[in-house]
Amino acid sequence: MGVYRWARQRSPWIVHFNAASCNGCAIEFFTAMTPIYDTERFGIINTGNPKHADILVMTGGANHRNARVIKNIFWQMPAPKAVVAVGVCACSAGIFHDCYNMLGGVDKVIPVDVYVPGCAARPEAIIEGILRAAELLAESGGEGVGGD
């Protein structure tokens, strides 16, 4: 266990993208950042910039127009990185799975590491999902920066 592993597990920064979501999970994600749930006690910080982020939190499924944006954000993130799909829409498009404009879950576009079910997912579940992703980050890669 080196310093990288320790750092990755203890201070994951997050970028959030709301794809074809109803906002329910997105708002619950915001709630998880605020005092009652307080993800900052785990060192989790919400950043707006994918280039600063370790974990991508996705809410909502992928549709034809936002697939490009999801890929874009994912590829802008430096490795090692993890993706958390929050809510059934991000996992499998949920109730919208046979809509004409939906591609399906986020995993149709980018690799997903942690699936958080729920409609809408509860803040506790979202925190659990992010912490699992942080563990994955700590286990992944070598000791060097950008190891994948």
Place this chain on the structure above:
Amino acid sequence: MRQRTVIPFGPQHPVFPEPLQLKLHLEEERVIEAIPVLGYVHRGLEKLAEQKDFVQNVFLIERLCGICSFMHALCYCQGIESLIGLQVPDRARFLRTIWAELARLHSHHLWLGLLADALGFESLFMQVFRNREIIMDVIEATTGGRMIFCSCLIGGVRRDIPNDLLKETIARLDQAEKLLDQIAPVILAEYTVKERTANLGIVTKEQARKLGAVGPVARASGIAMDMRTLGYAAYGDLDFAPIVEEAGDCYARIVVRVKEMYQSFDLIKQAAKRMPKGEHALPIKRLLPDGETVVRVEQPRGELMYYIRANGSKKLERVRVRTPTYANIPPLLHMLTGAQLANVAAVAVLSIDPCISCVER
């Protein structure tokens, strides 16, 4: 001639949780023209609503928007009830009003928090969200869900609020109101908030009318338009008046929403006091909807309209949803024209309280 630049604002933007893209045409720092690019959330819900039967649709319609899911279900159920000729029990009408106002409260809190965040007022954002959790707790205690309530059904509501729980609800809301008393003066009287929002994004009464503004945007411009005065659910039995401000700027829109939060507390208390006894739901048996209707309710963001057409079978022919943000996009484009780039996100866009998943369905 000055140089023109086009800045794509969104779809992923730090202050804006939703994927709205605005193509901002700038001359130096000033916005000359703003063109919205939509479709990042478009799912095709209206078509899906034609494929499912009208009872299943309630649960689909709720997932149109996570913030105001109850209002969508309420509007849809009222439409179907008018088509099958069903009179909802009195207790259900009052319960619906309580949940509708709780939804408005949590939505306005959310908006206030996001606005504070956008203004860089981090501590206020945290305070507002702490207060919002009280309301979320009440919602969870009474419906079982936090974001998607699933409590409105055709013919009434899914579950009753027993009287002791109702009493506790009111006590909790009193607590939230007291906390709001501490927050509201901060946002309304704080010098920095006023400096950043007053005289910005002005929509005059005439313009608001012409651009079809609805909800708090219209009311902040002096138009006393509130669908609750139509008297659906129990609003006909409660005392309230639309909250109107005259200035038409971003600050006026903040004032309207903060006052509406107090109004919601008041409406819930009134409804709890006059809560009638009796059934909370009626069976719909073998009734099938036939004909067409237009229903309107007041969402936290303004007027929500449903057009429903049925043909006497289980499946509906057409469900058209016109959400308030859909109507508030033309006023938004008007506000953005001439605004400074720094004010676009924080002030102009958030002052209409946009909900993009509603717009695109």
Place this chain on the structure above:
Amino acid sequence: MRELEAIEIGVDQLLGEAHLLAQDGWRLVTITCARSEDGCEVIYHFDKDLKLKHLRLQLALEQEVPSIMPIFFPAYLAENEAMNLYGLRVTGLNIDYGGRLFTTAEAPRHPMARPAGARGEE
């Protein structure tokens, strides 16, 4: 069968009627497009002091309809949406998304133009 109290108008009357309503202070609520047996049906919803008025337009397949955007600016989203989802042919739009307001080239062209499961559905 409960029908909406809508005023049936022809395509050539649309702009005139819209002008009168605008002068009278009516607000455009939205435009609804729906399938009918032979083509398309367009309903224009107007509001004034919480009262509603509806104009109903029956269109044959591929018939053109003028945009009411010069009279009611808010119509542009609804008209672009109808062009996208139903393939409605609206002429004279100032802001034209080219029938791609919501969907991209990969999605079905006019997804709502045919009922679900109908032949020819993409």
